[in-house]
Amino acid sequence: MSTLQNSPDGTHAPANLMSMSRRTLLAQGLVAAAGVAVAGVSDPMRRALAGAPKAPRVAFDLDAVSDYVQLRPGAQTGVWRYAFRQTAGAAGTVMPGPSYLGPTINVPLGTSVRCKMSNGLAAKHIIHWHGLEVPAEADGHPADAVDPGRSFIYDFPVPSRAGTYWYHPHTDMLTGVQAYMGLAGLFIVTDPKERELGLPAGDRDLPLVLQDRKFDANNQLIFADPGNTVGMLGDTILTNGTVNASFNVANVSHRLRVLNGSNARIYKLAWSDGSPITVIGSDGGLLPAPVTRPYLMVAPGERYELYVDWRSKQVGQSVTLQSLAFQAVIPGQTTLVNGAAFSVCQFNIVRAEVDTSVLPSSLRPMTLYRLQDARNATTPRTVTLGYVTNIPNCAPCWAINGSIYSMNSVRPQDVVPAGQLEVIEITNPILGPAMPHPMHWHGAHFQILSRERLTTPTSTYNTVNQGFCDAGWKDTVLIYPGERIRILMKWTKHTGVYLYHCHNLEHEDHGMMLNYRVV
Ligand code: C2O
Ligand code: CU
Ligand code: CU
DSSP: OOOOOOOOOOOOOOGGGGGOOOHHHHHHHHHHHHHHHOTTTHHHHHHHHSSSSOOEEEEEEEEEEEEEEEEEESEEEEEEEEEEEESSSTTTTTTTTTTOOOOOEEEEOOOOOEEEEEEOOSSOOEEEEEEEOOOOGOOOOGGBBOOOOOEEEEEOOOOOOOEEEEEEEEEEETTOOOOOOOOEEEEEEOOOGGGGGGGOOOGGEEEEEEEEEEEEEEEBBBOOOOSSSSSSOOSSEEEEEEEEEEEEESSEEEEEEEEOSSSOOOOEEEEETTOOOOEETTTTEEEEEOOOOOEEEEEETTTEEEEEETTTOOTTOEEEEEEEEOOOOSOOOSSOTTTOOEEEEEEEEEEEOOOOOOOSSSOSSOOOOOOOSSSSSSSSSEEEEEEEOOOOSSSSEEEEBOOOOOOTTTGGGGGGGOOOOEEEEEEEESSSOOOOOOEESSOOOEEEEEEESOOOOOHHHTTTSSOOOOOBBBBBEETTTTTTEEEEEEESSSSSEEEEEEESSSHHHHOOOEEEEEO
């Protein structure tokens, strides 16, 4: 049964809540939460609504569809994208994303989310909420992928850490191509407490989704998966779905929420005016305190929140966010190899405004996990990344502990205890081919305990090692060849099957992923 109801003009505006009958709003408990006018409601009713604050709710439909967007002069580009309708919740919490990107969902902590995903593609599809700690049945496991024409319903409360998250496909062996064709969007979780910090807000709080794509002469996307070595690299950089993106801004401070939404490209971000990068947040939201780096390494799947102060700039000046050259070990075979230098996007200072804010020296407190509190403190779980050549139909393949993904099985050593703190040691040995791998755990955020260089050649390491920001809550960590990293993970309290994998999407699709079961 098909459940798609795409609007024919491709605009997909969110449902206008004000046109819904009040009865519907009341029935869904939305009036108080949404702050929608309640004229005509009796006083006792009004008091009841005001006095019983319910957790806010939001409901929306995401339809994976094919569409055309204007990305370059000339022919429109065929993409796959999420068309959407908001069906309940405060107006403005599900807003159109830029270009082909799915809607930006922006909700306070604790919101209960209901999403109906309908698959209008020609292949199976499932959505995963990257970084959100949700019950296993709402996590978008590949085994839950639905056939074309079918739907999947997600119901989950937004967990307790404000931050910049995102959603993207997680279809077995098709995550890379589905994300590359455009299926992805931002999921921003806010915390009213953050407002007291006075960080740049409104149009001074800008998401920057970084992606790379390859176009043919007719402006169509080329997904030439080069096998299972490097991953899909494009030669054209898009920010928020726009080629050569530039932003007209005031000469004030900004909060930039960077997501590396690329399949395989690693960015080494730096400012063209030589200012250091000030990082205020990472995967799981605000850091305890701002940190500065001369440049910042951002691997696929990672998010970093940057603070930038343009108060000393004059109207008419501009600043470029660049990706600097670095040694990528296996650079790939496109014209813009991994590790090549390029411009990401440009900020034009077009107006003067007053900004008297100060960046606070402490942002969000964080209790550090301690190694001695891990139940396996002296016997870490080991995750060894590498290349295998002995697995049928996969020769060679990137693997984790010598295994490649099998959708319906969990290795006995991948059964973990719910809610318990454990230490995991990840190594990326250089044995034959080696590449940087951004390792991602579904289920819960972790803390990075240590990063050590074992065998990375110094000439390589010196091109990246000032750019790691390991503070704060993480769900994805880049491990350079020759490195060993230890993380402290308190497994989610939800039981069920989750995933951990390399977030180079071609590595993931070719097997560099495993199930784990929380019991
Ligand atoms: Cu963003 Cu399993 O991934
Ligand atoms: Cu994830
Ligand atoms: Cu990898």
